Each structure stands twice: as C-alpha cells, then as structure tokens.
Amino acid sequence: MIVYILCFILFLIGLYGVIAKRNLIKMIIGLAIMEYSINLFLIVIGYVEGGTAPIITKNFKHSGFVDPLPQAMILTAIVIGLATTAVLLAVAIRLYKKYGTFDIDEIKSLKG
Amino acid sequence: MELLLVIILVLMIFGSIYSLNAKDLLSAVVSYGIVGFGLVISFLLLQAPDLAIVQVVVEVLTLIIMIAAIKNTQKEELSSKFEAKTLINYTLMIILALVFILIFEKMTGTLSGFGTDTMRMSQTYLQGHKITKSANLVTGVIFDFRAYDTLGEATVLFTAVIGVLTILRIKGKKDK
Numbered sequence: 456m457i458v459y460i461l462c463f464i465l466f467l468i469g470l471y472g473v474i475a476k477r478n479l480i481k482m483i484i485g486l487a488i489m490e491y492s493i494n495l496f497l498i499v500i501g502y503v504e505g506g507t508a509p510i511i512t513k514n515f516k517h518s519g520f521v522d523p524l525p526q527a528m529i530l531t532a533i534v535i536g537l538a539t540t541a542v543l544l545a546v547a548i549r550l551y552k553k554y555g556t557f558d559i560d561e562i563k564s565l566k567g
Numbered sequence: 568m569e570l571l572l573v574i575i576l577v578l579m580i581f582g583s584i585y586s587l588n589a590k591d592l593l594s595a596v597v598s599y600g601i602v603g604f605g606l607v608i609s610f611l612l613l614q615a616p617d618l619a620i621v622q623v624v625v626e627v628l629t630l631i632i633m634i635a636a637i638k639n640t641q642k643e644e645l646s647s648k649f650e651a652k653t654l655i656n657y658t659l660m661i662i663l664a665l666v667f668i669l670i671f672e673k674m675t676g677t678l679s680g681f682g683t684d685t686m687r688m689s690q691t692y693l694q695g696h697k698i699t700k701s702a703n704l705v706t707g708v709i710f711d712f713r714a715y716d717t718l719g720e721a722t723v724l725f726t727a728v729i730g731v732l733t734i735l736r737i738k739g740k741k742d743k
Contacts, residue, residue: 458569458681461576463671465583465602467664472587474660475653480592480637484599487629488583491606495576498613504568504682508614509704511696520704521614524689527708530621531720537625538727544636545734551640557592560652 465492501525579605
C-alpha cells in the first residue's frame, strides 16, 4: 500500500510542475514525471510476491510468473511517451528561437 | 523487496522535487535523469526486464534531446514575482490535487494489496506460449495477440518524427 501512495505523490509532484511552473522546460519535465509515475503504478499493480519474469525456461511453473499483461501495455506507453516529449521539446526550441525566452508569461506579453 | 522499492521511490521523489525547483536548467535536466534511471531499477526489481531495457534507451534519448534543447539558451530561470495569476495557479493546483486524491482513494479500495495480484485478466495470456511459440510471454502479447497496437505505436512514432522535422525545419517562410 505504501508503494501505491509513493507513486501517487510522484504524480502530484509532476502536476505541481505542470501547473505552477512558468518555464517551458520545467513544465515538460513535470509532464514526463507524471507519465513515469503512472507507468510504475501499473507495473506495481501487476507484481506477484516471489514471482519471476514472464519468460519460459526449462523448469517453469505456471503459477510463478508476474502479470505479463500490464508489462505489454506499458511497453507501448513508454515509447509513445518518448514521442510526445520529443514533439513538445521541438515546440519549445522553436518558441525560444522566435521569442528568445522559455518563460510563458513573457511569451504571452510579447505577442502584442 | 518492498523496502528496496520504497527507498528507490523516495530517491525518485527527492530527485523530481529538486529537478522542478533547481535554478539552473542543466541541473534540472540532470536530476530529472535520477527519476528515469530510478524507474529502470524499479522495473528490474519488479521482474520486468523488457521494460527496463526499453526505459534505459528512452531515458538516454530524452536526456540527449533535452540537453540539445537547452544548449545555448538562457540557463537561469527568472525570479518569479508574486502576482494574482500565481495565486490562481496554486488554487487550481490544490483543487486538482484534492480531486485526484479522492479518485485515488476510491480506486485503491478495490485493488488488491502489493504483491497479491490475482491475474484475472491474463489467464489466457499465460497459456499463450502454446499458441505463439514465444518463450517470452510479453513479446508474445505485443507481437502476436496485440500486433495491431504495436502497428499503431509505430505509426505514432513516425508521425512524431515527421512533426519534429516539420517544426524544426530551417528553410521555410521568411520571418516578416
């Protein structure tokens, strides 16, 4: 149970970064932290005490595996998270080239 | 086992707090790496080696892109002045956090505790090696049972690459 709560605290820290920070890079970092905490939370749900990785070896038992389903789903989610972060950073680089700052308040006031 | 996971999670929490409050953007990005690599170790502890491999590659790529983004830019974050807008932001954050806490409390009430997963959903996937002949059950799910999902993932990746190339294209309309 304490592991669930710690994952949730990590999620809330990411939320703080997205909402309260004004720097674009900090906001992207906050979004990535939220995504990581959700990934970890789903894998923690699928863990079985004393289980082994779901790979079949010579002498395996059917009962001794951790859950393979969340692992397969999260594998997709991690790669898509990389794609999201890369596009966001490209937008941030472009904004810096045009306005010369990462601060969203200054970018808003420069719009004129 | 659970104790080790708790220690790594606390380290990740401290890393993320420092990362979001650091003055220098480069040290913010570097301490963000603590969170990512802590996640790698947690995946290894939770018996998910495939995820750990993918996460290492993704984390290194993310750090490289981030350092490329903040290279040759203003490193210092401007000192924040306290305005009405800041107050609205913090109020919004506290309301959202309360909503999420309520959802979390409702959700974890129906979950089983740490390490006691019953695997209702994945009984069929556990027998999947007989159908797919794959020794690794996770790759069996990804490339056989849910191959269309993986195709969609590849589509998303290529779309992202095209998007990044379009946004960062140097030749284009001249600035007025």
